[in-house]
Amino acid sequence: MVKKKVRWPIYVRGLSLFGALALLFMGVFLGASTPPVYGPALQKKGSEATSDSFRFAVLSDSHKGWGIFMPIMKKIAGDEYHFAVHLGDIVQHSNEDRYRFFFKKVAEVKGKPPLYFVPGNHDVYDYGYNAKYSLENFRRYCGRDYYWFSRGNSAFVVFNDAQSIISEDQFRWLESTLRDIKGTFTHIFVFMHVPPFDPRAGQDYCLPKSDGERFMALMEKYRVDYVFSGHIHCYFRNIINGITYIVIPSAGGTPRCSPPLYGYLHIAVNKEGIKDSVVKVEDDWWFQLKGDIQYELRVRRPYLLVLGVVLGQSSFYFFAA
Numbered sequence: 001m002v003k004k005k006v007r008w009p010i011y012v013r014g015l016s017l018f019g020a021l022a023l024l025f026m027g028v029f030l031g032a033s034t035p036p037v038y039g040p041a042l043q044k045k046g047s048e049a050t051s052d053s054f055r056f057a058v059l060s061d062s063h064k065g066w067g068i069f070m071p072i073m074k075k076i077a078g079d080e081y082h083f084a085v086h087l088g089d090i091v092q093h094s095n096e097d098r099y100r101f102f103f104k105k106v107a108e109v110k111g112k113p114p115l116y117f118v119p120g121n122h123d124v125y126d127y128g129y130n131a132k133y134s135l136e137n138f139r140r141y142c143g144r145d146y147y148w149f150s151r152g153n154s155a156f157v158v159f160n161d162a163q164s165i166i167s168e169d170q171f172r173w174l175e176s177t178l179r180d181i182k183g184t185f186t187h188i189f190v191f192m193h194v195p196p197f198d199p200r201a202g203q204d205y206c207l208p209k210s211d212g213e214r215f216m217a218l219m220e221k222y223r224v225d226y227v228f229s230g231h232i233h234c235y236f237r238n239i240i241n242g243i244t245y246i247v248i249p250s251a252g253g254t255p256r257c258s259p260p261l262y263g264y265l266h267i268a269v270n271k272e273g274i275k276d277s278v279v280k281v282e283d284d285w286w287f288q289l290k291g292d293i294q295y296e297l298r299v300r301r302p303y304l305l306v307l308g309v310v311l312g313q314s315s316f317y318f319f320a321a
Contacts, residue, residue: 036100036103036104036106036107037103037106037107038103038140038141038142040143042106042112042114042115043083043114043115043116043143043149051151051152052152052153052154052186052269052270052271053152053269053270053271054082054151054152054154054268054269055079055081055082055266055267055268055269056081056082056083056084056085056113056267056269057076057081057083057084057085057113057264057265057266057267057279058084058085058087058191058228058246058248058264058265058267059072059076059084059085059086059087059248059251059264059265060086060087060088060089060120060193060229060230060231060248060249060250060251061087061088061089061120061230061231061233061248061250061251061252061253062086062089062090062102062251062252062253063089063091063092063122063252063253063254064092064252064291064292064295065250065251065252065253065254065262065283065288066105066252066287066288066290066291066292066295067252067283067284067285067286067287067288067289067291068250068251068252068262068281068283068284068288069105069251069252070105070108070109070284070287070291071281071282071284071287072251072263072264072281073106073109073112074109075279075281076112076113076264077109077110077111077112077113078111080111080113081113082113082114082151083113083114083115083116083151084112084113084114084115084116085115085116085117085118085156085158085191085228086115086116086117086118086251087118087120087191087192087193087228087229087230087248088117088118088119088120088121088122088123088162088193088230088231089120089121089122089123089193089230089231089253090102090117090120090122090123090142091122091123092122093122093125093126094122094123094124094125094126094134094137094138095126095137096137096140096141097298097299098299099137099138099140099141099142100141101294101295101298101299102141103141104298105291105294116149116156116158116191117138117142117143117158118158118159118160118191118192118193119135119138119142119145119160119162119193120162120193120230120231121162121163121164121193121194121231123137123138123142123162124138124162124163133163135160144158145158145160145162146158146159146160146170146173148177148181150181150185152269153185153186153187154185154186154187154188154189154269155181155184155185155187155188155189156188156189156191157174157177157178157181157188157189157190157191158191158192159174159190159191159192160192160193161192161193161194161207161211162193162194164194164206164207164208165207165208165211166207166211166214166215171214171215171218174215174218175218175222178218178221178222178224179222182222182223187225187269187274188222188223188224188225189224189225189226189227189228189267190219190224190226190227190228191228191229192227192228192229193229193230193231194206194207194229194231195207195212195229195230195231195232195245195247196211196212196213196215196216196227196229196245197212197216197245198232199232199236199238199245199247200232200234200236200257205231205232206231206232216240216241216243219243220241220242220243223242224243225243225244225274226243226244226245226246226267226274226276227243227244227245227246228246228248228265229245229246229247229248230247230248230250231247232247232256232257233249233250233253233254233255233256233257234247234249234250234255234256234257234261235247235248235249235257235261235263235278237276244276246265246276248264248265249261249262249263249264249265249278250262251263251264251281261278261280262280262281262282262283263278263279263280263281264278264279264281265277265278265279266278266279
């Protein structure tokens with residue numbers, strides 16, 4: 001006698017699926033996490049070191065690309081860089097909850113080095129209706145928007161051009177700072193978000209020509225070694241009149257060049273000079289999925305929409321089997 005295979009009613013299977021996914025959300029995505037530490041506190045570790053030999057990382061334009069940003073941060077932590085600089089577009093919009101969520105993700109990375117931040121256009125605009133420029137949340141969570149610091153025989157100048165312009169006050173501060181540090185330090189590095197020029201033919205996703213040329217003239221006058229920028233979501237390296245200009249590849253935002261490249265920049269400074277190289281990073285689907293769901297639930301909070309989409313997709317494959 002052949003026994004008839006028992007098939008659970010479809011609503012029982014559906015309830016089981018719903019319960020399993022609910023437990024997944026609660027246990028994996030909404031569980032307790034390490035309390036976040038914000039900008040200034042992230043910069044204290046190792047800030048007084050005086051060695052002339054060190055390594056640092058430069059990344060940019062993370063946006064909501066957790067599948068790229070989190071592997072980059074874990075690799076930076078694992079490779080024991082002395083510090084890292086994020087060139088802006090840290091968040092997708094300047095709303096406070098976006099900043100809080102970003103630093104919660106950063107808190108998940110153990111052993112990370114000191115982190116310094118440059119404001120990007122997405123960090124100072126909410127990009128909603130009649131979006132207004134505001135540095136309030138950037139300063140609250142990341143610290144100052146223009147400043148300089150040093151390590152050994154090198155100085156690092158962080159510059160705010162997030163509005164894609166450079167005001168007279170900013171030019172005066174920049175020249176005054178470069179004048180003060182030039183005679184004291186062997187190497188000078190400048191960090192900004194919007195590049196002074198667009199290295200792509202026929203493109204102008206950069207500072208206005210007059211601002212860019214004036215900025216580059218200052219770099220040449222004070223013999224800056226490197227200028228780092230982001231914004232374009234591509235990698236370019238140009239040496240112009242002895243200054244090395246590098247546009248950093250995306251650390252999460254959609255690349256605008258072909259073939260697409262994700263990654264960050266590795267810089268090594270020692271008595272022999274300065275070396276730079278790109279570290280490529282592949283997208284990690286699990287970090288992206290986890291980050292997307294956390295972002296939806298903790299920031300956007302469209303619970304029914306998220307659950308409906310996830311359950312709908314899962315149910316289709318579950319019941320079609």
